Amino acid sequence: MHFGLTQEQEMIVDTVRSFVENEIYPHEQLVERCGEVPNEIAQNIKNKTKELGFYACNFPESVGGAGLTHMDFALVERELGRGSMALNHFFGRPQNILMACQGEQIERYLLPAVRGDRMDALAMTEPDAGSDVRGMNCSAVRDGDDWVLNGSKHFISGAEHADFFIVFVATGVDDTPRGPKKRITTFLVDRGTPGFDVRDGYNSVSHKGYKNCILTFDDCRLPKEQVLGEVDGGFAVMNEWLYATRLTVAAMSVGRARRCFDYALNYAAERKQFGQPIGKFQGVGFQIADMITEIDAADWLTLAAAWRLDQGLPANREIASAKLYATEMLARVTDTTLQIFGGMGLMDDFPIERFWRDARVERIWDGTSEIQRHIISRDLLRPLGA
Amino acid sequence: MKVLVPVKRVIDYNVKVRVKADGSGVDLANVKMSMNPFDEIAVEEAIRMKEAGKVDEIVVVSIGIEKSQETLRTALAMGADRAILVNAADDVHTDIEPLAVAKLLKAVIAEENPGLVLCGKQAIDNDMNATGQMLSALLGWSQATFASEINVDGDSATVTREVDGGLQTIKVKMPAIVTVDLRLNEPRYASLPNIMKAKKKPLDTKTAADLGVDVAPRLSVVKTTEPAERAAGVKVADVAELVAKLKDEAGVI
Ligand SMILES: Cc1cc2nc3c(=O)[nH]c(=O)nc-3n(C[C@H](O)[C@H](O)[C@H](O)COP(=O)(O)OP(=O)(O)OC[C@H]3O[C@@H](n4cnc5c(N)ncnc54)[C@H](O)[C@@H]3O)c2cc1C
Numbered sequence A: 001m002h003f004g005l006t007q008e009q010e011m012i013v014d015t016v017r018s019f020v021e022n023e024i025y026p027h028e029q030l031v032e033r034c035g036e037v038p039n040e041i042a043q044n045i046k047n048k049t050k051e052l053g054f055y056a057c058n059f060p061e062s063v064g065g066a067g068l069t070h071m072d073f074a075l076v077e078r079e080l081g082r083g084s085m086a087l088n089h090f091f092g093r094p095q096n097i098l099m100a101c102q103g104e105q106i107e108r109y110l111l112p113a114v115r116g117d118r119m120d121a122l123a124m125t126e127p128d129a130g131s132d133v134r135g136m137n138c139s140a141v142r143d144g145d146d147w148v149l150n151g152s153k154h155f156i157s158g159a160e161h162a163d164f165f166i167v168f169v170a171t172g173v174d175d176t177p178r179g180p181k182k183r184i185t186t187f188l189v190d191r192g193t194p195g196f197d198v199r200d201g202y203n204s205v206s207h208k209g210y211k212n213c214i215l216t217f218d219d220c221r222l223p224k225e226q227v228l229g230e231v232d233g234g235f236a237v238m239n240e241w242l243y244a245t246r247l248t249v250a251a252m253s254v255g256r257a258r259r260c261f262d263y264a265l266n267y268a269a270e271r272k273q274f275g276q277p278i279g280k281f282q283g284v285g286f287q288i289a290d291m292i293t294e295i296d297a298a299d300w301l302t303l304a305a306a307w308r309l310d311q312g313l314p315a316n317r318e319i320a321s322a323k324l325y326a327t328e329m330l331a332r333v334t335d336t337t338l339q340i341f342g343g344m345g346l347m348d349d350f351p352i353e354r355f356w357r358d359a360r361v362e363r364i365w366d367g368t369s370e371i372q373r374h375i376i377s378r379d380l381l382r383p384l385g386a
Numbered sequence B: 001m002k003v004l005v006p007v008k009r010v011i012d013y014n015v016k017v018r019v020k021a022d023g024s025g026v027d028l029a030n031v032k033m034s035m036n037p038f039d040e041i042a043v044e045e046a047i048r049m050k051e052a053g054k055v056d057e058i059v060v061v062s063i064g065i066e067k068s069q070e071t072l073r074t075a076l077a078m079g080a081d082r083a084i085l086v087n088a089a090d091d092v093h094t095d096i097e098p099l100a101v102a103k104l105l106k107a108v109i110a111e112e113n114p115g116l117v118l119c120g121k122q123a124i125d126n127d128m129n130a131t132g133q134m135l136s137a138l139l140g141w142s143q144a145t146f147a148s149e150i151n152v153d154g155d156s157a158t159v160t161r162e163v164d165g166g167l168q169t170i171k172v173k174m175p176a177i178v179t180v181d182l183r184l185n186e187p188r189y190a191s192l193p194n195i196m197k198a199k200k201k202p203l204d205t206k207t208a209a210d211l212g213v214d215v216a217p218r219l220s221v222v223k224t225t226e227p228a229e230r231a232a233g234v235k236v237a238d239v240a241e242l243v244a245k246l247k248d249e250a251g252v253i
């Protein structure tokens, strides 16, 4: 067994870490205050990312990506996790699912997304269908060679910057012994398609400036060429590609926890009360010990899951464990750090209150903690007939 | 023209330096090491010269322990063409003194015949600021130190130097040793394609013995101590009091 990084991986980590420190950190407070990323800054980050060859680095070389392994990419995401999600959005990492593009779709969606000419967003969630993705009401019916979409999606991240959307909709129902089950199809929808609208979403306390939007489809007509993958094959597409985003959430949580921890460690060493650094009180020192133990554990869990993907081993349960543990670890680490900062931890003079707010969404999106536990427990118990 | 750039592996500038308990030096076990920032500027300058068509090959050299390979790979990932590691110590705590480094570089230069050597003005670990100057003396080449601008033109180079009084511009004959200062340029990040290519670029390893140089230390470290903690300041009531204190107590005006 070998636990070290290769020299290439060390350099990738160094480059992305410096990039985040120099190109992302300086704009974080501005984004936090105005709730959006000024266009000039966004374009600047995007251009620099392209120049460095990191844009769409999660894609294979055959389509213009960098062909990173899952492990390499997890390291990239871990370092990006230190910085603001709103700003990092322009260190573009299009949805892997675009690899399912075929024929003309490759020129129209996949390649421009990898080049950074067109940005994407992914839409599954609806007001009445969150964890229960298959319960979605947004639907499409055939009309000649076209499909007609109706319904709405909410909580869609990055939608305000997206040029096109990867949308999952119901295209029928199957009767199964366990009750009716919806068939899902994936569509590629261009911004500006008649009958399709992108509206402002809600204000979230996590990741200011990383907005979520509401999508509405009102008799939105799409030619059959807009189907991504097979008709009724949406669940297969989802299963084949979406594990990657869950691993991303785990990796980012580890990076953010490490940034937060550095604040905790330094503050515990410098802040004096009762005539000594508060870190000398066992009550604080032991919190530092618990934090770093959990961060390291989450880091290894995440990298081990990425390693399994690279080896072609089943990794669904391991990814779920990494996502579950890393996001819950981040919640504890940000909360403990805030506690170590005392009253100042709550004030926006320090980024601690922001880390603490930002951490909250990680346990919800890309599958809630409960859904991860469901995946893990079913993976273990189903084979035993329970 | 071929450019030679010596690069040193030093404690990362972000690391809080700690003195070893026995006072024999600074603790380097398990701390992050990086390329000396001034050397990074030298590598960047060499790459820019190559991009401008004035240089056709950039050779980077590091003198130190086996691990200095990492620093060389970083330079290769930035855009250097070839690397030479001179293995001169086994322990990260062994510092090779400037004179030994200059002699080793002289031996490398005899084999490589570069038209220009770009060094950092000093390494941020010991801040000796001596290697470039010693190398110039050993070779009998011209030297320009603390460069904030370099223009090579045929068999001479015009160099702007940062000196105490301001900026000084001098012309030196090539081949030359130029040591670079902070404001010369802003080094680039290693790009992802270059990181991936770095491994395939040649890296030769030599030893100090191969080059016939004795690296035994001439200096001995008597004691290493933390700098004294800064004493707390005082508040003054008004400008008059400040001026009085600067005059009478500090004696600076
Ligand atoms: C800021 C933000 C951005 C987002 N971006 C996107 C996006 O870009 N695209 C997209 O498609 N979606 C996006 N989402 C949606 C996200 O994936 C969902 O919020 C998530 O899947 C949970 O769905 P829900 O919010 O409807 O909660 P619900 O599914 O209603 O869950 C409510 C509670 O019930 C629990 N629960 C539900 N089912 C079970 C069960 N079987 N067993 C135990 N407990 C259960 C949940 O764990 C949770 O605690 C985003 C969400 C947020 C908050």
Ligand SMILES: Cc1cc2nc3c(=O)[nH]c(=O)nc-3n(C[C@H](O)[C@H](O)[C@H](O)COP(=O)(O)OP(=O)(O)OC[C@H]3O[C@@H](n4cnc5c(N)ncnc54)[C@H](O)[C@@H]3O)c2cc1C
Pocket: A271, A273, A274, A278, A281, A282, A283, A284, A339, A340, A341, A342, A343, A344, A346
């Ligand atoms: C919104 C707000 C309103 C406030 N209003 C008032 C007010 O009206 N009037 C007023 O006087 N004050 C007020 N306070 C101050 C509040 O009472 C202090 O913030 C609180 O006592 C903690 O002090 P501190 O923030 O300086 O943290 P510190 O005392 O610096 O504590 C930092 C960390 O060290 C830990 N720690 C400290 N000593 C020990 C020890 N011996 N053993 C183990 N752990 C230790 C703490 O538990 C904490 O986790 C307010 C604070 C806030 C945030």
